[in-house]
Amino acid sequence: MEKRILIICEAGISASLLVSKMLETLRDEGLDYEVDYAPMKRIQEKLSYTNYDVLLLTPQVARYKEEVQKIIEQEKCVSKIIFMKSEDFQYMNVEKIINEL
Template sequence: MEKNILIICEAGISASLLVSKILESLREKELEYAIDYAPVSRVQEKLAFKNYDVLLLTPQVARYEDKIQTIVDQEKCTSKIIFIKPEDFQYMNVERMISQL
């Protein structure tokens, strides 16, 4: 069963590299996950369009937790919110990130 994951970051720049690394690891493991990413400013737009299984938040957006939770509630999403640990993000430890999904 495919899982839909939305990576939320500050501006969308760092997430593109993260998406590449996660997709590479998922292919190696033969896991079916659809990965998308968006800056905080586009979260409502994304959630209005699609209900993601998991919202994966980069360390930079932890301060927007309340805002993101409000959007999730408004859009009636059932998304699980997971925060990426700063050290995992810094070293792009995608294996640990995937294990949280």
């Protein structure tokens, strides 16, 4: 079963690298996941077009928790919300991140 994952980041630079690594690992493990990312300023736009199973928030986004929660409520989003651990994001430990999904 395919899962849709949206990685929410502050600007998108390191998240794009994380998406590439995640897609490579998911493909190697034979998992059928769709992975996308969006900076904070594009969350509402993304959620208005697509239903995601998981919203994966980078450590930098944790300070926007209330703002993200409001957007999620406005869009009637029922996604599972996961805050990435700093060390997992910093070291791009995608296996550990995937296990939390």
